[in-house]
Amino acid sequence: MIGVFDSGAGGLCALKELSRLRPASAFLYYADTAALPFGEKSPAFIRERIRRALSFFKEQGADAVLFACGTASSYLTDECKQLFTFPIFDILTPAAQAASGYARVGLIATKATVARAHFAAALAASGERTVFSLACPTLVPLAEEGGRRGRLEVRRALSPLVPAEPDALVLGCTHFSLLQAPIARALPRAVLIDAAAHAAKAVADALPGKEEAPLCRFAVTGRTEDFYRTACRVLGRRLPRDAFFKV
Numbered sequence: 349m350i351g352v353f354d355s356g357a358g359g360l361c362a363l364k365e366l367s368r369l370r371p372a373s374a375f376l377y378y379a380d381t382a383a384l385p386f387g388e389k390s391p392a393f394i395r396e397r398i399r400r401a402l403s404f405f406k407e408q409g410a411d412a413v414l415f416a417c418g419t420a421s422s423y424l425t426d427e428c429k430q431l432f433t434f435p436i437f438d439i440l441t442p443a444a445q446a447a448s449g450y451a452r453v454g455l456i457a458t459k460a461t462v463a464r465a466h467f468a469a470a471l472a473a474s475g476e477r478t479v480f481s482l483a484c485p486t487l488v489p490l491a492e493e494g495g496r497r498g499r500l501e502v503r504r505a506l507s508p509l510v511p512a513e514p515d516a517l518v519l520g521c522t523h524f525s526l527l528q529a530p531i532a533r534a535l536p537r538a539v540l541i542d543a544a545a546h547a548a549k550a551v552a553d554a555l556p557g558k559e560e561a562p563l564c565r566f567a568v569t570g571r572t573e574d575f576y577r578t579a580c581r582v583l584g585r586r587l588p589r590d591a592f593f594k595v
């Protein structure tokens with residue numbers, strides 16, 4: 349079973365892609381909705397939630413875990429990874445690889461991700477380039493709601509990046525994968541790099557195939573009913589209610 353973590357709806361984009369690439373795999377999605385928005389929390393709080401999620405995945409017998417969350421990926425440390433025997437993936441490395449052909453790279457992410465500067469450093473290290481980081485906290489609730497009021501808010505949030513004229517834009521918060529259409533309209537010359545999709549592919553490529561019942565369960569720290577609706581909307585299908593449980 350592959351574990352996938354996020355604070356809410358964003359990581360579902362990675363899950364959707366992963367289950368497309370690995371139709372014979374079982375997944376356990378951990379939605380830490382009680383802690384949403386992650387990007388507004390302190391480093392100590394984020395690290396504590398990461399440890400809690402990893403202990404849960406261990407208890408459940410995960411073969412591997414993907415942190416489909418830019419914020420958690422930024423605060424995940426090697427010391428923490430070494431406490432667990434299963435492979436732990438983040439969204440930073442695959443996104444940095446995907447950005448390697450571009451000279452002017454924009455990074456949009458949460459406040460905590462931008463403050464930590466780990467993601468920007470990974471992008472800068474992957475070649476000769478200038479990285480422009482921008483925190484877009486207002487886009488997380490917008491993505492959770494389904495992006496209905498999206499266009500104007502997205503244009504407003506991204507306006508500080510317009511003068512930088514990035515040729516690629518990394519969606520460094522998985523929630524932003526749900527807002528790709530308005531983001532593309534706001535910065536039409538930038539190629540969008542969807543960190544969630546690249547991470548899903550990296551995990552699918554790295555793990556050996558395993559025959560198991562291809563089911564997906566959802567562990568939710570907040571209200572399961574709310575997350576049930578979100579997951580059906582993002583994954584685009586009616587999911588069995590009993591696949592959702594409170595942790």
Ligand code: DGL
Binds near residue numbers: 354358359416417419
């Ligand atoms: N989807 C998450 C990320 O990639 C977290 C958004 C939030 O909870 O603030 O950073």
